[in-house]
């Protein structure tokens with residue numbers, strides 16, 4: 115009886131996908147029309163958006179900006195309130211949830227899934243997902259590179275689909291390493307037209323892995339916690355993602371787990387599973403420093419295209435079920451992070467925060483799934499590992515996904531930046547940081563950082579030789595003139611300001627060479643090199 119009952123339940127819950135059995139031709143996506151051999155081009159995405167906009171009043175499409183080759187980056191606003199502007203969205207009091215696909219244009223599932231979901235939400239059976247939230251979908255963030263399709267660009271996807279686009283944008287930049295320096299046109303468009311005006315409470319970035327043969331259909335990560343407020347991270351990592359993982363297992367028998375890689379160099383079976391790192395150059399991590407929630411989604415590269423679409427579709431739709439059901443809690447959690455951040459920075463006397471971090475264990479993974487490897491002895495006596503087609507479950511695997519400071523620094527009341535560093539001020543403004551320009555000269559008390567050692571990476575990364583300095587802070591009084599920039603820490607993005615401007619930060623603007631010319635000039639002139647951004651420290655706070 116019990117079996118029959120659960121069977122009926124499954125039938126009832128499964129009935130909805132069949133309610134809408136036919137879509138018009140222009141609402142079918144390219145994988146569906148090509149037996150999953152092809153993925154959509156930019157023109158096909160735009161045509162889909164035009165077609166669906168003609169059929170529903172609950173969607174409005176705008177362009178966040180243009181790529182280097184002049185392609186519009188479309189954003190679809192889905193709301194039952196027919197919202198067209200950020201001001202209208204904020205007036206509803208509902209959270210904005212922003213989801214993007216195709217940041218790496220070889221990782222194409224997210225792009226297709228967002229179009230499928232638009233169909234279901236706007237014209238199908240998922241209209242309830244607009245009850246308590248406003249959705250912003252950017253299916254094709256990296257437009258140019260999507261259309262530079264070639265075979266063999268993503269070896270781990272084994273030509274499924276047959277051809278996909280390139281990882282970097284047309285400027286040769288990885289859009290998911292641009293969260294701090296903001297050099298890509300796409301990043302600038304995203305922040306000026308989406309993140310700053312719409313202020314999404316949750317940001318979801320859709321990817322596909324290219325590594326380890328774990329056996330999860332999809333792996334996820336929260337925006338990692340470094341020097342930001344813990345509340346958004348804890349909500350996503352401890353509540354939202356575990357609950358969603360349980361619900362996709364129960365509803366669709368899909369096994370999802372946390373993101374990571376193991377190394378066969380450490381032998382088999384693996385004892386350690388490592389996530390990626392905490393740097394806010396990754397957009398989801400940067401979002402944590404903004405007191406907002408974020409999720410990294412990674413479909414399993416080695417599955418076939420249609421399976422990756424299925425996993426990503428179920429993940430995104432379950433995220434939206436969750437955010438719709440917990441809309442108020444999400445807003446309140448982020449608000450609490452923002453208020454507490456402001457309070458702690460207003461009373462920051464003596465407060466220290468991490469500027470460099472190392473990855474440490476978070477805990478043990480239960481029932482870790484992986485394809486099994488066997489040993490093969492080579493003729494020279496060495497051993498290599500050969501993957502079998504068998505999925506195994508392992509215990510005692512330590513998950514490395516927490517970040518501990520290895521260096522800390524005092525949080526100042528404000529930073530003062532000499533007026534010559536215009537590019538620096540421009541960067542901060544693109545992040546949404548408030549900057550004052552001094553209207554008269556002032557004398558400030560605080561600390562300067564004396565640079566004693568400069569290290570530059572030998573290998574270029576994203577067109578940069580990443581810099582790192584060591585030295586010491588000394589108490590100082592300095593005069594600043596009219597036109598210099600003052601950045602007060604007590605603002606909602608205070609934690610981000612600290613990460614960007616601390617000289618020893620492992621992902622700050624010094625890392626990204628904003629001070630190279632200045633440092634070089636001082637060295638050539640044989641002058642002591644003082645980090646030019648002054649820390650005002652008000653001890654009487």
Ligand SMILES: [Zn+2]
Nearest residue numbers: 218221321322
């Ligand atoms: Zn990716």
